[in-house]
Amino acid sequence: MGYTRMSAAEAAAMIKNDETIALSGFTPNGVPKAVFRELSKHAEQEHAAGRPFQIGIITGASTGQSVEGDMAAAKAIKFRAPFSTNKDFRDCTNAGEIDFEDMHLGHVAERLRRGFYGEIDWAIIEVSGLEEGTSTCKAFLTSAGGIVPTIVRLAKHVIIEHNSFHHPTSHLLHDVYEIAECPRRLPIPILQVGDRIGREYVEIDAKKIVGVVECCIPEEARAFTPLDPVTEQMGHNVADFLVNDLKRGIIPPEFLPLQSGVGVTSNAVLEALGQNPAVPVFSVYAEVVQDSVVKYMREGRIKAASCSSLTVTNDTLKGIYADMDYFKARITIRQSEISNAPEVIRRLGVIAMNTALECDIYGNENSSHICGSRLMNGVGGSCDYERNGFISIFTTQSTAKNGAISSIVPMCSHVDSTEHDVDVIVTEQGVADLRGKGPLRRAQEIIENCAHPDYRPLLRDYLKIAGKGHEPQHMRSALAFHDAYLTKGDMRLTEF
Amino acid sequence: MGYTRMSAAEAAAMIKNDETIALSGFTPNGVPKAVFRELSKHAEQEHAAGRPFQIGIITGASTGQSVEGDMAAAKAIKFRAPFSTNKDFRDCTNAGEIDFEDMHLGHVAERLRRGFYGEIDWAIIEVSGLEEGTSTCKAFLTSAGGIVPTIVRLAKHVIIEHNSFHHPTSHLLHDVYEIAECPRRLPIPILQVGDRIGREYVEIDAKKIVGVVECCIPEEARAFTPLDPVTEQMGHNVADFLVNDLKRGIIPPEFLPLQSGVGVTSNAVLEALGQNPAVPVFSVYAEVVQDSVVKYMREGRIKAASCSSLTVTNDTLKGIYADMDYFKARITIRQSEISNAPEVIRRLGVIAMNTALECDIYGNENSSHICGSRLMNGVGGSCDYERNGFISIFTTQSTAKNGAISSIVPMCSHVDSTEHDVDVIVTEQGVADLRGKGPLRRAQEIIENCAHPDYRPLLRDYLKIAGKGHEPQHMRSALAFHDAYLTKGDMRLTEF
Numbered sequence: 003m004g005y006t007r008m009s010a011a012e013a014a015a016m017i018k019n020d021e022t023i024a025l026s027g028f029t030p031n032g033v034p035k036a037v038f039r040e041l042s043k044h045a046e047q048e049h050a051a052g053r054p055f056q057i058g059i060i061t062g063a064s065t066g067q068s069v070e071g072d073m074a075a076a077k078a079i080k081f082r083a084p085f086s087t088n089k090d091f092r093d094c095t096n097a098g099e100i101d102f103e104d105m106h107l108g109h110v111a112e113r114l115r116r117g118f119y120g121e122i123d124w125a126i127i128e129v130s131g132l133e134e135g136t137s138t139c140k141a142f143l144t145s146a147g148g149i150v151p152t153i154v155r156l157a158k159h160v161i162i163e164h165n166s167f168h169h170p171t172s173h174l175l176h177d178v179y180e181i182a183e184c185p186r187r188l189p190i191p192i193l194q195v196g197d198r199i200g201r202e203y204v205e206i207d208a209k210k211i212v213g214v215v216e217c218c219i220p221e222e223a224r225a226f227t228p229l230d231p232v233t234e235q236m237g238h239n240v241a242d243f244l245v246n247d248l249k250r251g252i253i254p255p256e257f258l259p260l261q262s263g264v265g266v267t268s269n270a271v272l273e274a275l276g277q278n279p280a281v282p283v284f285s286v287y288a289e290v291v292q293d294s295v296v297k298y299m300r301e302g303r304i305k306a307a308s309c310s311s312l313t314v315t316n317d318t319l320k321g322i323y324a325d326m327d328y329f330k331a332r333i334t335i336r337q338s339e340i341s342n343a344p345e346v347i348r349r350l351g352v353i354a355m356n357t358a359l360e361c362d363i364y365g366n367e368n369s370s371h372i373c374g375s376r377l378m379n380g381v382g383g384s385c386d387y388e389r390n391g392f393i394s395i396f397t398t399q400s401t402a403k404n405g406a407i408s409s410i411v412p413m414c415s416h417v418d419s420t421e422h423d424v425d426v427i428v429t430e431q432g433v434a435d436l437r438g439k440g441p442l443r444r445a446q447e448i449i450e451n452c453a454h455p456d457y458r459p460l461l462r463d464y465l466k467i468a469g470k471g472h473e474p475q476h477m478r479s480a481l482a483f484h485d486a487y488l489t490k491g492d493m494r495l496t497e498f
Numbered sequence: 499m500g501y502t503r504m505s506a507a508e509a510a511a512m513i514k515n516d517e518t519i520a521l522s523g524f525t526p527n528g529v530p531k532a533v534f535r536e537l538s539k540h541a542e543q544e545h546a547a548g549r550p551f552q553i554g555i556i557t558g559a560s561t562g563q564s565v566e567g568d569m570a571a572a573k574a575i576k577f578r579a580p581f582s583t584n585k586d587f588r589d590c591t592n593a594g595e596i597d598f599e600d601m602h603l604g605h606v607a608e609r610l611r612r613g614f615y616g617e618i619d620w621a622i623i624e625v626s627g628l629e630e631g632t633s634t635c636k637a638f639l640t641s642a643g644g645i646v647p648t649i650v651r652l653a654k655h656v657i658i659e660h661n662s663f664h665h666p667t668s669h670l671l672h673d674v675y676e677i678a679e680c681p682r683r684l685p686i687p688i689l690q691v692g693d694r695i696g697r698e699y700v701e702i703d704a705k706k707i708v709g710v711v712e713c714c715i716p717e718e719a720r721a722f723t724p725l726d727p728v729t730e731q732m733g734h735n736v737a738d739f740l741v742n743d744l745k746r747g748i749i750p751p752e753f754l755p756l757q758s759g760v761g762v763t764s765n766a767v768l769e770a771l772g773q774n775p776a777v778p779v780f781s782v783y784a785e786v787v788q789d790s791v792v793k794y795m796r797e798g799r800i801k802a803a804s805c806s807s808l809t810v811t812n813d814t815l816k817g818i819y820a821d822m823d824y825f826k827a828r829i830t831i832r833q834s835e836i837s838n839a840p841e842v843i844r845r846l847g848v849i850a851m852n853t854a855l856e857c858d859i860y861g862n863e864n865s866s867h868i869c870g871s872r873l874m875n876g877v878g879g880s881c882d883y884e885r886n887g888f889i890s891i892f893t894t895q896s897t898a899k900n901g902a903i904s905s906i907v908p909m910c911s912h913v914d915s916t917e918h919d920v921d922v923i924v925t926e927q928g929v930a931d932l933r934g935k936g937p938l939r940r941a942q943e944i945i946e947n948c949a950h951p952d953y954r955p956l957l958r959d960y961l962k963i964a965g966k967g968h969e970p971q972h973m974r975s976a977l978a979f980h981d982a983y984l985t986k987g988d989m990r991l992t993e994f
Contacts, residue, residue: 101935
């Protein structure tokens with residue numbers, strides 16, 4: 003037997019205006035691509051014919067150009083959650099065209115189960131292989147875990163993209179596990195980074211599967227930004243801080259699993275830790291595995307990694323597939339509600355390292371909005387880790403736009419991680435260790451250790467005019483840095 | 499055999515300048531009182547003699563007048579964490595005299611274990627009874643669980659206050675359990691609100707016990723503020739919202755455990771739920787049990803309650819002690835790292851209800867700081883529940899100070915719970931259901947349903963001047979409400 007094969011265009015034609023679609027994948031990896039390449043064209047045709055066509059798209063994390071980029075450009079997204087890194091999507095969202103809910107990635111499956119998003123009309127998932135049973139289908143996931151078991155269970159219909167770009171043994175990397183509905187849940191039984199608690203495949207009710215689309219499409223992986231001296235310095239600052247905590251006995255001698263967000267700074271941190279002989283062989287418990295993890299795993303510096311996605315270049319992905327015997331024993335791809343589960347993160351004592359857009363002098367952090375209003379990417383999974391991690395570190399370059407923006411400001415223009423969840427701030431200038439300190443002592447650390455020297459006098463001046471209080475803020479001047487940037491193009495021109 | 503008995507003054511005299519002291523208790527309940535009544539006098543004597551005397555005080559939550567009130571007034575607190583509700587303490591902290599770290603209550607034991615606060619010189623704990631063994635002492639806790647097993651293990655020395663105000667059978671209410679050190683932890687095996695996973699007593703290394711102080715001191719419980727029509731309306735709004743979610747199948751038919759913060763609004767919510775016949779018999783998984791829980795438990799409307807403290811009046815406490823056979827089967831007092839554990843809160847699907855000082859039009863929330871600067875109380879355990887609860891509700895009266903303050907503002911002057919963790923805002927005006935909505939739709943709900951009608955035109959005007967963006971904010975006007983209050987005494991006089 004076999005399920006109905008159909009073209010991507012035929013699959014796309016079944017999707018109607020105003021429906022809600024949930025997808026496999028986490029970051030651009032593991033996201034279905036074939037159907038959406040047709041769906042954005044279909045949307046444009048519908049619009050040209052004067053008919054409305056907008057859908058809701060819910061995914062594990064960000065996606066790629068074929069999904070949120072082209073669909074946003076086609077004005078075909080009505081609602082979107084939980085995260086995006088795409089420029090076209092960002093432009094449309096900042097123009098007020100898309101209803102976008104920026105959400106903790108560890109909450110997505112949970113909130114879908116709770117029914118907060120109404121009915122899910124379609125689940126579209128990418129697989130590397132299928133066992134086409136009469137009552138249930140066993141589907142093999144590709145390079146990401148995401149929210150698949152939840153969406154195939156909740157959706158009315160399922161479309162499968164069988165993408166032969168992925169190796170048919172990709173399932174050997176997966177541990178598929180869905181948390182049960184409330185109120186009858188059990189503990190998530192992960193005690194070590196590499197523990198496998200589920201199955202290698204996703205089970206799908208065969209009745210829901212309306213079609214299988216065959217394709218061979220590479221991942222829409224983003225290019226790897228090379229390190230520069232500033233990001234390298236930030237990486238070394240983080241590594242030195244952790245080595246010092248190890249020496250002081252704060253971090254136990256066997257070290258603790260690391261989480262590091264997506265992007266160039268995360269790579270810089272992993273490079274610095276990988277190269278530092280004072281750091282023992284370590285593990286990674288994160289939402290993504292990037293190229294540097296794979297590199298140091300090959301070198302024996304990283305012994306195990308758990309993630310919800312191999313957010314790697316296509317070359318690195320092919321390299322993993324080619325060495326499956328080595329990597330299947332070392333890498334585990336999980337659902338995002340497991341990779342980002344507070345329960346597991348706190349139990350394992352994960353060291354959380356994420357990237358800030360800006361931090362204020364009291365330790366509040368903004369990951370998502372430029373000058374309060376304009377979406378950059380979103381919080382992603384950073385908050386799942388910062389509150390539950392053993393130590394919560396945020397890194398940011400002390401300035402941006404050739405010095406016209408200070409990443410250390412009097413008050414964040416938007417807050418994603420509060421002072422209660424930020425233990426350490428690291429810039430290329432240095433490290434502010436905020437643990438066990440009240441606001442005034444935190445301000446001292448952050449201004450003197452992390453702010454760029456050009457901005458320190460302004461920040462000290464602000465503290466003076468802010469006056470008395472547990473956490474002094476001056477309501478008329480708190481956002482003056484941002485106002486100066488918006489009106490004069492340079493925060494150095496701030497006047498209080 | 500027996501341990502050394504000493505007077506409270508003798509115990510207090512052992513404590514030296516600059517030492518760090520950790521205490522039993524959670525809220526004013528279960529906190530040691532006798533030694534501190536002497537210690538604040540001792541501090542004043544030292545200061546009068548020209549000698550420095552300031553200590554660090556770390557507790558489970560807030561304490562009472564004898565600890566943070568009198569010690570703050572005596573200028574004898576150097577560092578304090580994690581929470582306070584005391585006026586004298588607040589005044590000194592807002593004057594910049596005390597280094598206070600406002601912290602998630604579920605993190606306190608965890609951060610002590612991690613060594614973020616250096617050495618703990620003394621643990622002072624209140625007990626209702628002791629088994630005075632040669633190598634280990636079994637201590638019976640009184641009306642709170644707090645952080646006791648952690649502090650008696652980490653502290654160099656232990657002082658015990660044996661307070662005969664408490665009934666010697668108080669231990670029957672307790673489930674004493676400490677989470678292990680990283681990296682070798684197991685799941686917290688709580689599957690139901692009432693599950694007991696530990697012991698009825700705390701074990702203390704007898705060598706550490708330097709003395710036992712006998713006393714009989716009532717709890718320094720705060721008076722119960724009676725409900726008024728406004729708080730009653732807020733309670734009914736919450737109850738109606740939950741009943742509607744129950745009817746829609748969002749909340750399962752057996753209902754879910756409730757958490758409700760400390761204070762009059764929490765009592766109003768519990769009263770409204772207790773009286774609403776559409777709400778099934780329910781359970782409470784919270785950090786405190788207040789009087790209303792005990793009342794509805796006696797009436798059979800609440801079947802089980804888990805907490806870290808019986809934050810009740812002394813009359814209610816005596817009533818529980820008098821009916822121990824009834825209550826020991828229904829109430830469990832836990833450590834605060836268990837009552838507030840993300841792992842357990844998410845597993846049980848707790849409905850989280852907390853109180854806001856102010857919320858902004860996008861759903862960010864401030865629990866702690868008036869006009870950004872002045873500490874009110876602190877975050878307490880609210881954030882432990884909001885992010886991990888099944889539904890996260892914040893309640894606030896729409897105005898304060900006879901209408902001069904709007905609790906709904908363009909931008910919060912301080913953020914404790916971000917938009918990512920606030921599902922529902924409830925005022926006496928109505929309910930804003932923010933689930934599955936982006937910022938602009940959230941603003942619509944909050945302004946039209948929750949803001950006071952006097953402030954709606956101003957808030958709509960703000961949205962216009964804020965312009966475009968994913969979450970539009972105008973850097974020069976975002977805090978204009980607060981500035982108007984500080985400079986003109988009334989937010990209604992805001993000009994953008």
